[in-house]
Amino acid sequence: MKLTRIWGVVVAAFIVSIVAGTAFAQEKVLKIGQLGVMSGPAASWGLVNKYCIQAAAEMINEEGGVEIDGEKYKIELVSIDDKMDPKLAVSGMERLVYQEKVKYIVGPNVDTTAASVVPVIEAGGAINIPYAFSKALYSPPHGNSILGMIASYQAGPVIYKYLKENKGVKSISFIARNDSDPLNQRDEGVEAAKKLGLNIISSTDTYEPGTTDFFPVMSKVVKGNPDLIVLSGVAPADAPLLIKAARELGYKGLLSTETAQDIKILNEVAGQYAEGFISVGGASTPEIQSDYMKKFVERYKKVAGEWNDEAGTKVYALQMILYTLQKAGKSALTDVEAFKKAIPEVKVRNPFLKDEKVLKYVGTAYFGQPRQIGVPMVVNEVRNGKFETLFIGSVED
Template identity: 60%
Template sequence: MENKVLHKEQFIKRLRGLKSQTGRLQMKNSKSRRTIIKLSTYALLATVVGIPNFAFADGKTLKIGQLGVMSGAEASWGLVNKYAAEATAAMWNEKGGIDIGGEKYKIEIVSVDDRNDPKLTVSGSERLMGQEGIRYVIGPNTDVTATSVRPIAEKYNAIYFPYASSRSLFTQPAENAVMGMVASYQVAPAILELLQKERGVKKVAFVARNDSDGLSNRDDGVAAATKLGLDVVVADATYEPNVTDFFPIMSNVVDKAPDLIFLPASAPSNTPLLMRAARELGYTGLFASDSGQDIKVIKEMAGEYGDGLISIGGASTPEIRSQYMDAFIENYTKVAGEWNDEAGTKVYALEVILAALQAAGPAAIDDASLFKKQIADFSMRNPFLKADSTLSFTGEADYGQKRQIGVPLVLTETKGGEFVTISIGAVK
């Protein structure tokens, strides 16, 4: 159907004409009176504040799903995905929507909280991909929940962008998942090598959450440390996901005198408590995590003990971000109520989805096989960094196929209550 757009002057003229006609009608019932009042009000608003050219177009809607953990200790991971997608959508919608094949689409984000429960992930996937007919879903956030999506995505030929690192999700015969982040086994070697070369780290202790993600990331980190020749003084220290007293576990770790305490897959709510416990026990070395963190939570919960954490970052630090990233931060803050630095790692998924859909054409909105054909050669300018760089799909080195968004491998350090960028690399 052809888009019929009423410009401001045309809109006001037509409303005035309608108002004139309604004035000649006899007000036989309350419905007629309400209609006339509404028309008069709209005409007045159009005259006073103006009407955007696109506001009354016969628009199309592009639905994007967002599925993840938005309650519990890991809630920040899914909520940041949700707010990042909503902020990006708002930025596009303010410009009239996304142009795909010559037609403008309003972007709508449909979110489901899976509470980090695979059963809820399955039902959420069925709702988004089956009932809603959505073919592109951002999330979920852990290996277990991401694995549970695979059969549903294959059934509906949908593509999902999990923040999980299980290699089986992205390796043939699997082809419907695209990793939205840098994997833990890509982050850990980069952190460990940098700290070995530049900070003289020799001894490392691993303290992992006792679940599949924490233990898997721990094993990857231990393997990377061993390969680099580091002395792994603690490899079996674990804690339960809901624990809040970390003094018993950290007491044993600090006694081993490591130079670095590595916290695999640590949730933003746990990291500062782990750091505080170690510092109060006399630890003076560095910390590291292969997952995104929240500087506000670190400041509030770790206080003076919050410095010295090396972790994966994004495009949010002032020294590297572009004006477009500044605009995203402003919109994210409007949506979420406050800024979260982890959004710097979650900002990429929707922008890449939209750009790839533009390249693939409108038929790809309902047919993800057309999107898949774009993956091999797709590239776009990275709009979030000051430096001239490109975004593409990567992952061939780890998965034998391109099933990962080429998010820059940014490492940050907490200093004086802020994240400071210390390294920017890339995943092949």
């Protein structure tokens, strides 16, 4: 009798495992790739992408997944650190596209790595959302990359104009890391400043990657005493050191950048010297957040340990991939051409804003085709150790 009971328990457990295994086998999965810099001075750029996808995927999966053509898909993240190295970016993208069979990838984070993976995504039939500003990535004959944020050449003119009209800025200087990304952003900034009639004091001062003592190069810039110093394409770990050097050298004017920054790093390294520093922020501020966005903020904190302002922009990438897949239908899960055809048709209510605003793809005026997510342009100023909204704009075609 005892043996019969034991056998019955074993059989029951076996049946349960079979049923559970069948259910698991039937669960459909949508793989999303993330490739970006997650180590070194620019690590926060890629890590924010990773944490945004993790947090959003958790929220979506808890609701049963994303529905595409009447079927539910659980989201699975595959994440790779490219260390901001083009060779590692290529090998990472090859792994995502060919080994993991991922069709939709968020990243990379800079021009050099984003450009290096274009042949891989085009040959492998994939779509990526980089955070790099080179116009060539998003312009014909290319069409598989979608800009995930506001570009420096879009934000720069708006920031300079605002500071000219509201802060009395008449002269400007630029300083950049001696690397293609920052140098390109500097050149775009110089052209924008010229068009606004600003007096360019200097624009040739650069520093090498890995620099920790910025006093020698910053002393040259400060000597010109411009109203505004622009830190072109500055990495989050370098920005506070440059700011601190400028202030300790006696500079009293304004400092700004068109790249996203980390308030924790600014406070820890620059401290009070970061007061008044202006940068492009995440596309969500407490004043404009929807209830859904507030829930996402809390989930992000749980995943990452703390909030990063840049996440307000990078939360959009996964959501736009999903909206476009829903518009294109199930065929786009394996065929990105169907996804690309649906891009101009995607117009939905922005789930991250409390006001009724349309979320769509933009960028035609810059790239000749809609290859940019239409995120709000939020410009921040550091006040009392926090990012505060200076003004909000947008990119329109």
